[in-house]
Every structure is written in C-alpha cells, then in structure tokens.
Amino acid sequence: MMKPKHKRILLTTVRILLGLVFLASGIGKLINGSEAQYLVELLATEFYWLIEYSSLIVTVTSVLELAIAVFLLWGRYLKWALGGALLMLVGFSSVLSYFYLQGMSVENCGCFGALGFASGLEFTLLRNGVLVLLVIGAYILSVGAREKAV
DSSP, X not given: OOOHHHHHHHHHHHHHHHHHHHHHHHHXXXXXXXXXXXXXXXXXXXXXXXXXXXXXXXXXXXXXXXXXXXXXXHTSSHHHHHHHHHXXXXXXXXXXXXXXXXXXXXXXXXXXXGGOOOOOHHXXXXXXXXXXXXXXXXXXXXXXXXXXXX
C-alpha cells in the first residue's frame, strides 16, 4: 500500500502535469487554431453542418480546455475536472481514430495550435492513451485520498 503522503504527492504531480497539458492546448489553439479547424472541416465531409461552425467549435473547445486546466492546477472540483478531461480526450481520440480507420493522412492534429509540434495520428492517439491513463490514475488516487480523509 502506498503511504497517504506519497499518494498526495503523486496526485498533485499528475494533476499539475495534466493541467499544464490542457493549458498549453487551450492557449495554443486560441493563438492559432487553423490546424484544429482544418480537422473539423475534414470531419465536415461526413457531417456537413460542422463546416459552418468550425471556428466556433475550436474556440469553445479551447475555452473548455482552459477551464479544465484552471481546475486541475487549482486542485478544486477535481473529479469534475478529471471527468471533463476524460470526456475531451475520449472525444478527440474518437475523431482521430475515425480518420485513422478511414486511412486519411493527417500531418498534424492541431491539438496544441501554435504551441504544438507536428505529430501524426498514431503518435497523437498514443499520447491521448497515456493521458487517459493519467486521468484514470488521478481519479483513483483522488478517491483513495478522500476515503482516507473521511
């Protein structure tokens, strides 16, 4: 069994790491969301109505990422922040998996906008998988820490 102090340190480390990832993603897309907007437009080849809202979708996504980042870094409403992070990561990964399974070649997911590095679908899906595991781990640690406190 892990000591409560070690659990707290690990949880703090993971939530700050996740918070910084979401902060970079949100800020980067607000600076330059053109690649993320391109992915929304690419998805619009199947769902035509998306093309009209591609800019709005990227902006709202960025603002949601920033809100999640704030709560993760602050350490408040942690379960809500982790739930939101998990939903966003699963949603993004679903769209990217769709492109991957369709055999589409996407150079850059636009996940980090101006702050990003060109990463293909495979790397992005792998990175998202690691982030999902971190979110789940943080949730388990937060539940365990809370049960000990009660």
